[in-house]
Amino acid sequence: MTQGLNLSADGNLEDDARAASVSRIANALRAGAEVSDSAFDALLPRRYRWPSQRHWTPVVACRDAAAWLAPEPDSRVLDVGSGIGKLCVIGSLATAATFVGIEQRPHLVTAARALASLLDANTASFLCGDAFALDWREYSGLYFYNPFAEPLFPEPMRIDSTLDHSEAGHDLAVKRLLDKLVGLRRGTRLVVYHDLGCALPDGFERIEEKVSGHSSLELWIRN
Ligand SMILES: C[S@@+](CC[C@H](N)C(=O)[O-])C[C@H]1O[C@@H](n2cnc3c(N)ncnc32)[C@H](O)[C@@H]1O
Known part of the structure; x- marks a missing residue:
């Protein structure tokens, strides 16, 4: 989809081609038409493209x-x-619901807000901070794509080196995650992509499971 588009020196699509590409992608996401990851990622500043696959x-x-x-x-x-902000932006364009992202790295929050604004994803918003400081009970659905696994990756596979990447930090995150999950309201939906970092506690039922993209997607409901 991006083939043939001109890239400026910093790797960004040049203005006219970029505007056309942005509106094509936003319309396709609204309509449920195919959009490749490479076309979507071309909307991101270059520094955020390489982490896309992982x-x-x-x-x-x-x-x-x-x-x-x-x-x-x-x-x-x-x-x-x-x-x-990929999940929130695409969810906002593809459904009528409200999507909120919480992210601890300020530079990623800035990128997510810019992406939502670029694609007019008006029901997506982003908070900067520690996810554990939020009240998860205010949400009817929670999404997890391996949020706490980064410390377990070798250095070159990490998004950056700005965080506590100790094993103890990872273990503490998993403990806090389990406490949060136990406190969720009945009927709360959880979608896990690839891995959560631990088994779900008692009281969750798996409703759906499929392969999507390069990994597994599971829907769980809090009983
Ligand atoms: C694997 S990425 C997934 C990004 C996004 N959910 C997606 O699926 O495209 C996990 C993200 O979780 C963030 N993260 C990890 N622990 C966090 C915490 N305690 N609070 C907020 N963000 C956190 C990381 O900075 C990283 O950007």
């Missing part, structure tokens, strides 16, 4: 996850560790 959810999985998480127009979805 750290950002593929377009097709964002769509599948959004459909499971947002069955009603008044659904409110939280992406726990929202990165550059």
Whole structure:
């Protein structure tokens, strides 16, 4: 889809081609038409493209996850560790629901807000901070794409080196995650892409499972 488009020196699409590409991609996401990850990623500043394959959810999985998480127009979805905002932006364009991302790295929040504004994803918004400081009970659906696994990756595979990447930090995150999950309201939907970092506690039922993009997607409901 991006083939033939001109790139400026910093690797960004030149203005006219970029505007056409942006509106084509936004319309396709609204209509449920195919959008490749490379076309979507070309909308991102160059520094956020390389992590895409490992750290950002593929377009097709964002769509599948959004459909499971947002069955009603008044659904409110939280992406726990929202990165550059792919799930929230695509969910906002593809459904009538509200999507909120919480992300600890300020530069990723800035990129996510810019992406939402570029694509007119008006029901997507982003908070900067620690996901554990939020009240997850305010949301009808929660999304997780391996948010706490980064410390377990070798250095070159990490998004950057700005965080505590100790094993103890990872273990603490998993403990806090389990505490949060136990406290969720009945009926809360959870979608897990690839891995959560731990088994879900008692009281969650797996409703759906499929392969989407390069990995597995699961829908769980809190009983
Ligand atoms: C694998 S990326 C997933 C990004 C996005 N959810 C997606 O699927 O495209 C995980 C993100 O979680 C963020 N993260 C990890 N722990 C966090 C925490 N405690 N609070 C907020 N963000 C966190 C990381 O900074 C990283 O950007």
